[in-house]
Amino acid sequence: MMIKLTDIEKKVLQGDSGRLQQKALENIISYAEALGAEELCKVTKATLGLGAQPYLNHIQSDDYNKIFSRVYMCTDEVLDISHNKFSASCFCMTCTENCDTEDYEEVGLTQEYFDKNGRFLEFARAAGVSMASTCAPYLLGWLPLKGEHFVTTESSNAMFCNSLLGACGNPDGVEAAAWSAICGRTPKWGLHCAENRYATHEFKIQCPAQSATDWDLIGYTIGRMLPAGGIPVITGDFDYPTTVEVKQLFASIATTSGAVMCHILGMTPEGQTMAMATGGHGVKESFQVSEEEYRKSLNVLCDAAPGPVDFISLGCPHYTLEEIRDVADYLCDKKIMAGVRLYIWTAYPLKEMARASGYLSIIENAGGRIMTSSCPIMVGESIMKNSRGVALDGAKQAHYIRSMTDVPVYFGDKYRCLDTALTGKWDLR
Incomplete structure (x- = not known):
């Protein structure tokens, strides 16, 4: 040709x-x-x-x-x-x-x-x-x-x-x-x-959709259920996700499927209406993201039994300044347990903004580290050497790290991960 x-x-x-x-x-x-x-x-x-x-x-x-x-x-x-x-x-x-x-x-x-x-x-x-x-x-x-x-x-x-x-x-x-x-x-x-950007499958949200962790699990679930070659359109009675929530949603969809586009009905620019999202062709099939499917994804990502944790990694994809601020606010005047490593991953210009905003010093005084340019998945097994347990707030990271370690892997929101850093243990809730 x-x-x-x-x-x-x-x-x-x-x-x-x-x-x-x-x-x-x-x-x-x-x-x-x-x-x-x-x-x-x-x-x-x-x-x-x-x-x-x-x-x-x-x-x-x-x-x-x-x-x-x-x-x-x-x-x-x-x-x-x-x-x-x-x-x-x-x-x-x-x-x-x-x-x-x-x-x-x-x-x-x-x-x-x-x-x-x-x-x-x-x-x-x-x-x-x-x-x-x-x-x-x-x-x-x-x-x-x-x-x-x-x-x-x-x-x-x-x-x-x-x-x-x-x-x-x-x-x-x-x-x-x-x-x-x-x-x-x-x-x-x-x-x-x-002509290749139209939605092919509808996903009706019928599970919690109120936090970055919820949207991370929704994305992981959509990716699990999406047929090969499909493009999802998300519908349901929910508030539009924030930038942080969308960041997590899109990363986890891409983790469990081959999709690299997703319409959120009424929010994304090419999905203002269902006719617009599908090019007037309608969808091939509709799925329900139920609480049962939500829990199924959580069970895949998070070990069930509580246990000791000495490696906590936040930021997959990289943290925004807003997320770093939230960590600093939570850790202010607290101390991470001795022997526990807490890493917050971001881009290095954002680390400098965190430094200027006072967040870096708070996190470091608590015993945590702001790391840049990489993540445990990219660094490889050397970063988790001799760890007894791992806690993560990103579904993508939890998904891939399971193939890199034999120790328990836990997934939850950043506050639960921070509590784990303070106590050295993942507890049942």
Whole structure:
């Protein structure tokens, strides 16, 4: 299939913008042909999985240009990214990394790995990528608007931007996202096309929907029940979720399904009415998110028996400043039990805002830590070494951490997790 190219794209393909952009566009065209796309669309926002990711170790070299060329660009030709800027029309940010920006020892990593990560990110910085290192870039001003096309390596980010902002994008692998960031184009397919954005299945909420934890469990349940390839529309008698609640909802839907778009009837821009959400076609099937299904999800995520806990992790996706404030207010004049670790994960600009607001000092005085740029899922098993029990306030984190540890895993709201940090035990309620 011949891909229809614009005059600008033809010039890039001819090498007018340099070999790096030329190779990226060659890859995007091959990608489009494999997908059956007939044309490309202009990408103006991208988040990229860069830094010293573990899979890069398969390339036996310390030359990042060689590593980037082999893994990201899929070529034996060594392309120098340090002297080649990514597309000027595409605003690029880094996604989460495998270590905290400042503290490698706390999470069980070596200085060698920490230094390598910084060195690799320096290449990206030189190529024009902004350092953000977060799974929630929309909290930092990375905000593709309605009709704007983006690429991202983070499924929860794709869900948030497609659903709440009305932007258009698919979650891509690290390679395809890099190609798009470099040449500013992606295949016009999937959710880049209006006809693929309509709801296919209705989910009627008949369970609690009053907190971030409720919406996290609702999302986890919807993802469990959603047929493959479906796009949900949420209906029912509930107050519209807040930004924090929507953040949790969308992350957990993406965790238990392949969906990266969700309509909330009357709230999201493409779901103001049922006819609008479904394109006038109606839904294929309706489901009830009952209290029974809600409890079933909770039982999957949270071990039943009480027990000792010495590892508490809050912030999946990364915490907002509002959530950090809530933790600081709750911990004020309290002390975390000796031997218990409490981590709050966020983006490092938000950590600085927490510092300026006085929240950081309160949390640290209580014995907690605000960590940045990563999370236990990204860091890996080293962060939970020798833990006796784990407590989490994010369904996505609880879902994935079960495969990383043999100790009990507990899921609940941030206040229950904070109580656990104060007592060192998950109690029945």
